Amino acid sequence: MxxxxxxxxxxxxxxxxxxxxxxxxxxxxxxxxxxxxxxxxxxxxxxxxxxxxxxxxxxxxxxxxxxxxxxxTLRDGLIAGVDIRATHMDIALLSPDMSVMARHCEPISVRGEPEPLFARLRDVLDLLLRQLGQERERIRMIGIGVPGPVDFESACLATPPLMPLWEGFSPRQALAADFDVPIFVDNDVNILALGTLWHLSRSADDFLVVKVATGIGCGIICRGQVYRGVDGAAGDVGHICIDPNGPVCHCGNVGCVEAMAAAPAIARAGAAAARSGESPRLLELLQAHGALSPEDVGLASREGDPAANAIIRGAGADVGRMLATLVNFFNPSHVFICGGVATIGPAFLASIRQSVYQRSLALSTRHLAIRPIPHPADAGIVGAGVLGFLEAI
Amino acid sequence: MxxxxxxxxxxxxxxxxxxxxxxxxxxxxxxxxxxxxxxxxxxxxxxxxxxxxxxxxxxxxxxxxxxxxxxxTLRDGLIAGVDIRATHMDIALLSPDMSVMARHCEPISVRGEPEPLFARLRDVLDLLLRQLGQERERIRMIGIGVPGPVDFESACLATPPLMPLWEGFSPRQALAADFDVPIFVDNDVNILALGTLWHLSRSADDFLVVKVATGIGCGIICRGQVYRGVDGAAGDVGHICIDPNGPVCHCGNVGCVEAMAAAPAIARAGAAAARSGESPRLLELLQAHGALSPEDVGLASREGDPAANAIIRGAGADVGRMLATLVNFFNPSHVFICGGVATIGPAFLASIRQSVYQRSLALSTRHLAIRPIPHPADAGIVGAGVLGFLEAI
Incomplete structure (x- = not known):
């Protein structure tokens, strides 16, 4: 092709x-x-x-x-959409209307070298092709999302905090010998934003997709296109300061929203509540699992544990304060929330909403909807496929 | 036409x-x-x-x-550019290449009814036409900037805090009977952003123009166009919270950047330093002028007064903290600073820069320039003229 x-x-x-x-x-x-x-x-x-x-x-x-x-149809072609997350790799072969023709998801770690992971990715693509009875030549383009900053032009990873061994690694080059097609790479939140744009059939033009997981990031759709900023760094909102008297972040500044409301902060607060005797239920979960996860705190919260509830509400309020700033500045129609922390309990989203509506200007929130991302399970692979198509043509 | x-x-x-x-x-x-x-x-x-x-x-x-x-040429036509500020009205007849053919500036107040002001504006336009030996028919389009939020479609003012008597007023209607041409109205910072885009000859696509005066506002140029957001409220950054323990703002929230770093806050801090005995120089200026202006604080600062210096540095750091957030989110190539407070002394801009570079991500500031707006005296009228042209065609 x-x-x-x-x-x-x-x-x-x-x-x-x-x-x-x-x-x-x-x-x-x-x-x-x-x-x-x-x-x-x-x-x-x-x-x-x-x-x-x-x-x-x-x-x-x-x-x-x-x-x-x-x-x-791309001459009966397929688009490969690859969504690499911190702990999982989700790989799909999509038809040009973004229907999933074959799909495989498996646990991975991005802490190690990227090369073995990409060798495995090649094998999985071949496996999926075999499932469909197709050859490699049937793939017309590949889109890949990765959980770290990407230099969009060169398609290389740029100082990725979660995956230091990927520094300067090019997913494009890693696949080019086996797949002689256009290959494009972007960070995970931009991919999620593109997937959401697809799922909304472009019915919204200016919106944000905010992922709250190990880190906090934001994909920006502006006038119906991903906005990446002049250095590709737009949407890197995890280190926005929400409290000049807040805790010290690993980046060296204080009060970053990521240091106060992302998964590690929630787990840390849960462990503190467990050890202080404030929450017997969290202590029980800590002893049962060896360490507390945000999901444990979410479980305790849904069971009515007041300490767990306060932790989740506090994290939601913190994310909401950061979002209030973005809403005042960008005046989007929607803010879509996703990521592991987003699903730990309804109190999280409720607190985000409360905080945004309290802190944003009335005019900016008149039509604002804050809600979960429409198709969380598919937004990554579909967004990767959309990226591949848009950039290739 | x-x-x-x-x-x-x-x-x-x-x-x-x-x-x-x-x-x-x-x-x-x-x-x-x-x-x-x-x-x-x-x-x-x-x-x-x-x-x-x-x-x-x-x-x-x-x-x-x-x-x-x-x-x-617009058949040897002229474009009227009108820049209405809180205390002055600047009116120009421009050729289609944005050369100023005739111009008039006079002090006004926007606290009163808008009708008399627009009667005067009509007279000034006629006066400028006479200076050029031209008739009203020579004007092809009119662009107007106002110091308050505008509903862009209807061209009406929307709950303008500085000018409550303008609520729902339509500058377009006020001029339509006398000037049967396309008339467009936007807020002052969007006009300044358009003027800056013109002065840069579109050599930058994604930048911010931040005005620090009685209030704080931001014009956004995204992909070479003004970005207004879904309700026209984008860039309304004055009520971004920079300190959850900060002072109460007139909007009801706490720690808004406008409550901490705009002109009234600087004047208030100056008066406090004068009355507390901390700054004899500011007391002298207070007694001489009856009240302190930000310009007085700037004067004392340039003369070496430590208290005045600390006030200006503090305000610059506050604006910088807000901007650090916007830079992380939007990753612009430039942030242009303007407005009355921006010119009170070099310490203000220096503190903004220091604060942004300390708080923003390295990738976002790699190519970032923070500097005064290129043509402060002309950006308003030129931006208004550019608005008129762009929206009319």
Missing amino acids: RGFSQLSPTERRLLLEVFWARTSARSDLAGRLDFSKSKINAAITDLIGAGLITEIGPRPSSGGRRAEGLRV | RGFSQLSPTERRLLLEVFWARTSARSDLAGRLDFSKSKINAAITDLIGAGLITEIGPRPSSGGRRAEGLRV
């Missing part, structure tokens, strides 16, 4: 429009793209000739007439 | 490109816009026919050959 770079601007805009719409009626496209009918028809003919889109036969259009549908 | 709405997308893109470039060689445009030469030439012919652009004769092109230059 060569030739993406040879697409004309008109063909590229048309291909994008058909991609986002999943299925497009020929007659709708001219209006949506503000092209003449003859120009659209010429571009459609070219894209069909190149095998990038196909006609899917007559279907009822909104006006009651029958119109020819179009969808992206 | 009717017919902006009848421009085709191609003509609109071409007109925009020629506008931003000030002068464009015909031969450069096809490449920059990715249009075919024949398409460009047809659009140029149409725009010349409509009187929107004109040929300015052969000029040396970069390749040594001679090319026809193009520039926007």
Whole structure:
């Protein structure tokens, strides 16, 4: 599948429009793209000739007439979407409409060298291809999300705090010998933001996806596109100061939201409540598991443990204070919350909301929705697939 | 000058490109816009026919050959740029290349009713037209900046804290009977951001313009355009909390940056230092002027008064802490500082810089420049003119 770079601007805009719409009626496209009918028809003919889109036969259009549908096929191609998280790797082969054709998830650690992990990734891709009875050549593009900062142009990891051995590593190069297709790499929250944009069918243009897990990060969708900032560092919100008298963070500053409300801080606060005698239930869980996880604190909270509840409410309020600042500045339509900590109990999201509505300006919260990410299980792989497609064409 | 709405997308893109470039060689445009030469030439012919652009004769092109230059003329039209600030109104008639043809600035108060002020604005526009020997019909569009939140679609003021009598007032309607042209209204910081974008010739795409005066506000340029957010409230950063143990703000929350570092807070801190005996110099200025202004505190600071210096450094550090958050989130290339407080002394900007570099992530500040706005005296009227042009076409 060569030739993406040879697409004309008109063909590229048309291909994008058909991609986002999943299925497009020929007659709708001219209006949506503000092209003449003859120009659209010429571009459609070219894209069909190149095998990038196909006609899917007559279907009822909104006006009651029958119109020819179009969808992206990439000559019966597949897109590989890879979501590498701190503890798991989720790998999927997707059709160009982001349907999952084959998928595999397995536990990993990103603390070690990246090379063995990418050898395994190659094997899993081959395995998934075999499940579908397909060859490597069927994959048209690969999108990869990683839990650390990425230099987007070079696709290399840039001083990733969770995975120091990945410094300067290029996932693109690691796969290039086996997969001679466009490969793009981005950080996990940008991938989640793209997956959410897909799941919303672009019905929202300006929103944030905030992940609260071992760290805290934010993906920014601005005017329907991922916004990465001038150095690719936009959305790196974990070290925003929410309390100048707060605890010291590993970054050297004080009061970073990550030091106060991410998973390690919640686990630490839980252990302190257990050891101080404040929470017998947390002590029980600590003794049973050897160490406390945020999930343990969430469990105790849902069982009604007051200390656990206070910890979760405090963490939610802290994240909410950081978000109130972002809401005042960015005035998004939605803030989607995800990540391991987001699911430990309803009190967490409730406290975030309370804190944001208390601290943000009335005008900025008039239409603001704060809610869990729509498809948490699929947003990563789908977002990786969307990244692969958008950047390749 | 009717017919902006009848421009085709191609003509609109071409007109925009020629506008931003000030002068464009015909031969450069096809490449920059990715249009075919024949398409460009047809659009140029149409725009010349409509009187929107004109040929300015052969000029040396970069390749040594001679090319026809193009520039926007709007049929020898003028653009009115109006910058209404809390204490002054600055009014200019601009040519389409944003040269100031005539200009008038006078003191006003926005605390009163807006109608008399707009009657005066009409008179000033007529006066400036007479200076140029022109009629009202020569004005093609009007852009207006106001020191309060604007509902951009309706061009009405929305709960403006400085000017309660303007609630729901429409500057557009107030001028429509006398000037039958497109009129657009935006808040002062968005206007300053547009003026700065013009002065930078779009050499930066993602930057912030922060005004520190009676209040604190921020204009956001994202991908070369003003970003207003979903409710037009983006950049309303004055009530970002920088200290949960800080003073109570008039908005009801605590620790808002505006309550700690805007002009009234600096004046208050100066008066306290004067009355406590901490600063004899500030007491002298207080007695001489009846009340202390931020400029008085700046004067004392430049004379070496330690208390005044500490006040200014503290305010700069507070603004810097707020900006560190925005820099982590948005990763801009520049933060431009302006407004009355910005010019009270070099210590203010120095403290902002120190605070941002200490608190922001290394990756986000790698290429970050924090500096005064490039053309403070003209950014408002030029930005208002740019707004008028961009929104009208």
